[in-house]
Amino acid sequence: MGKPQLPNAYVQYMRQMLGKEADAFINSYQQPRTHGLRFNSLKATPERLQQVTELFSLTPVPWCESGYYYDENQRPGKHAYHAAGLYYIQEPSAMSAVEMLNPQSGETILDLAAAPGGKTTHIASLIQDRGLLISNEIHPARAKILAENVERMGLASVVVTCAAPGELAARFPATFDRIMLDAPCSGEGMFRKDADAVTDWTEDLVTLCVNRQWDILQDAYTMLKPGGTMAYSTCTFNREENEGMMERLVAAYPDLTLVRTERIWPHLNRGEGHFVAILTKAEARHANIGESEESMSTAKRHGKKGKAGRQNNPGKETQSAWDAFIAWSDEHMPDHVVRTGRPLLFGEALYALPDSGAALLSDERLSGLKLPRAGLHVGDWKKGRFEPAHALALSIAPDAAARMQHVTLEADSDLTAAYLRGESLPADAALKGWTLVTVDGLPLGWGKASGGQLKNRLPKGLRRMQ
Ligand code: SAM
Numbered sequence: 158m159g160k161p162q163l164p165n166a167y168v169q170y171m172r173q174m175l176g177k178e179a180d181a182f183i184n185s186y187q188q189p190r191t192h193g194l195r196f197n198s199l200k201a202t203p204e205r206l207q208q209v210t211e212l213f214s215l216t217p218v219p220w221c222e223s224g225y226y227y228d229e230n231q232r233p234g235k236h237a238y239h240a241a242g243l244y245y246i247q248e249p250s251a252m253s254a255v256e257m258l259n260p261q262s263g264e265t266i267l268d269l270a271a272a273p274g275g276k277t278t279h280i281a282s283l284i285q286d287r288g289l290l291i292s293n294e295i296h297p298a299r300a301k302i303l304a305e306n307v308e309r310m311g312l313a314s315v316v317v318t319c320a321a322p323g324e325l326a327a328r329f330p331a332t333f334d335r336i337m338l339d340a341p342c343s344g345e346g347m348f349r350k351d352a353d354a355v356t357d358w359t360e361d362l363v364t365l366c367v368n369r370q371w372d373i374l375q376d377a378y379t380m381l382k383p384g385g386t387m388a389y390s391t392c393t394f395n396r397e398e399n400e401g402m403m404e405r406l407v408a409a410y411p412d413l414t415l416v417r418t419e420r421i422w423p424h425l426n427r428g429e430g431h432f433v434a435i436l437t438k439a440e441a442r443h444a445n446i447g448e449s450e451e452s453m454s455t456a457k458r459h460g461k462k463g464k465a466g467r468q469n470n471p472g473k474e475t476q477s478a479w480d481a482f483i484a485w486s487d488e489h490m491p492d493h494v495v496r497t498g499r500p501l502l503f504g505e506a507l508y509a510l511p512d513s514g515a516a517l518l519s520d521e522r523l524s525g526l527k528l529p530r531a532g533l534h535v536g537d538w539k540k541g542r543f544e545p546a547h548a549l550a551l552s553i554a555p556d557a558a559a560r561m562q563h564v565t566l567e568a569d570s571d572l573t574a575a576y577l578r579g580e581s582l583p584a585d586a587a588l589k590g591w592t593l594v595t596v597d598g599l600p601l602g603w604g605k606a607s608g609g610q611l612k613n614r615l616p617k618g619l620r621r622m623q
Contacts, residue, residue: 160186161355163348170395178424185423190349193249193428194233195275196223197310198282200243200555200599209238218427221252223282226427237568240577240619241599242309242551247275250346250421250428251392254339255279257419257433258388262287264334265517269322269377272299274306276337276390277315281307286314289514291333293318293325297527304530305619308548311600313495314511316518317530322376328522329380336387338377340370346392346430349423367397374406378413383441386416390433399432412439475502478538482507485536485543489591492557495535495549503528505537506546545591547602547616555598563593564604564611576601576613579620584611 163186172179194215196206201223209215213231218224226249227233234246255276260266262284268277272294280290292307292315294300300319307315318325343363347354374389381387389406391398400418407413416435421428479500486493499510499518508531510518523531534548553561564584566573572582573596581604584592588606595601602619604611 161352163355164358166360167345167358174394174396181424182422186349188349188423189229190429191249191427192227192229192231193218193224193247193252194227194244195221195225195247195252195279195282196244197242197278198223199286199311200241202555205243209233209243218249218252220421221249221256224249224252237566237573237577237596237601238599240309241596241601242311243599245275245278245306245310247279248350248392248429250426250431251275251339251390252279253419253421253431254388254390254433255283255337257417257435258335258337258386260284260288260335263513264288265332265382265513266290266335266337267325267329267333267377267380268292268337268339269325269373269380270294270339270341271317271337272296272303274303276339277303278306278310278312280337281310281312281315284314286312288314289511289517290315291318291325291329291514292316293320293322295319295321297529300527300529307530308534308551311548311552313509313533313552314513315530316511316514316528316532319527319529322373324526326376326379328526329517331380331382332517333380334382334385336377336381336385337390338373338387339390340366340373340398342366342370342391342393342398343395344392345394346423349429363395363397366393367402370398370402371405374402378406378410378438381438383412383438385438387436387438388433389436390431392429392431394430394432399434403434403436406436410438413437414439474538475500475507477541478502478507478543481538481541481543482535485545489545490553490557490561492560493553495533495552501531502538503531505539507535507538507543509533509535545603547614547619550593550600550602553593553600555595555600558593558595558600559598561593562588562591563595564588565595565598566601568596573601574621576604576615577621579613579615579617581613582611584609 213227215225260280271277271292277292294303304317343366344354418434421431423430499515501508510532534546536545584606586609592604592606594604603614
């Protein structure tokens with residue numbers, strides 16, 4: 158099937174906007190799309206980076222130090238290193254937004270429209286997984302994919318929430334040092350990679366997106382701390398959703414400053430196209446303005462209401478589960494320290510809330526909030542028995558993995574493919590119990606050894622069926 162034709166109204170709009178440059182821009186739709194991946198700083202040593210650069214003939218993305226282009230006939234998304242969270246497949250121009258946001262270790266950060274997780278995993282990589290990153294996605298199915306991607310990258314600092322921006326704003330007024338808002342948009346920068354984006358486009362869609370972006374931006378403003386920084390980005394080209402939206406925002410909120418805007422264009426750069434704006438919020442001038450007043454007005458705007466949700470179990474059970482995890486951890490992974498502030502138990506699932514989130518994420522604040530991932534999922538508490546989670550395996554640094562009971566597979570071996578399909582592997586008869594399975598030293602998941610066999614403990618949903 159050929160490519161769908163660009164909508165006439167869109168072409169006319171862009172011709173008017175770009176003038177002499179329009180032909181080059183329109184012609185860029187005849188060029189092939191670009192492909193990119195971004196390395197995970199928690200797992201990529203310089204040697205590994207060198208090896209993978211050669212393996213996939215990577216070339217650097219100019220605006221992102223950890224970002225690389227790959228050729229479309231390479232398939233890094235199918236490689237075992239992808240399952241091990243060594244890199245994240247991301248459209249190259251989308252890598253510009255988090256670089257411009259410039260997040261720092263130890264900060265409290267919000268990614269407000271986060272699925273499938275490109276910007277969240279980029280933020281976590283830049284802050285070296287230190288601090289608190291609330292990564293939110295409104296649609297439950299997409300929030301689940303986001304949580305899986307966060308787990309694959311082995312992150313402990315990320316809490317995944319599934320809420321409307323207004324619900325979050327009522328709970329977290331003036332809270333975040335930095336906010337990433339990668340807004341739902343009309344997707345004009347998706348036309349080369351997604352034919353549906355072309356056929357879905359109408360002028361009404363642009364208007365709908367503008368209205369939605371305006372609502373979300375007001376909630377983002379509410380949640381930004383005085384002195385904080387926000388990045389607003391889209392993968393669309395029209396002015397209304399980009400510069401127009403920023404002009405309207407700074408006019409409505411005089412304490413916001415538009416620091417800079419950048420565009421990546423497909424006819425000028427190697428990328429599908431992106432708009433990024435950086436805004437800062439002024440420090441509060443009076444001690445009595447800020448959190449409390451803003452908190453009240455936000456609660457009023459959204460009519461904060463308690464919704465029955467998953468509750469953490471009584472303290473005693475949570476403590477028993479946590480004690481069992483610590484005992485298991487001392488025995489099986491003495492070098493791996495889970496940075497945690499607070500254990501949370503949801504049913505059987507035991508989570509470690511990031512240290513810096515313990516004060517912010519009180520029971521009261523979390524009550525009624527959908528939490529697909531309340532920090533690092535360390536394991537499951539099954540009738541008095543602790544079992545380690547897949548997410549825990551992926552969070553283990555390669556050097557700590559080398560000092561645990563483990564089996565190392567080679568990336569291209571049949572055994573690696575068999576493990577990723579969920580099959581049992583032959584094992585040394587002396588090997589017993591929980592065993593970390595690694596690919597060239599990078600954790601892939603758990604196995605449980607007995608009688609010369611390593612039973613596969615890869616979650617069923619992650620097994621490759623080919
Ligand atoms: N930041 C993501 C990444 O880098 O992988 C991509 C985010 S995508 C551009 C925008 C997201 O906004 C989608 O996941 C979509 O489900 C979500 N969304 C849609 N409507 C929304 C709304 N009203 N409020 C907040 N998010 C919304």
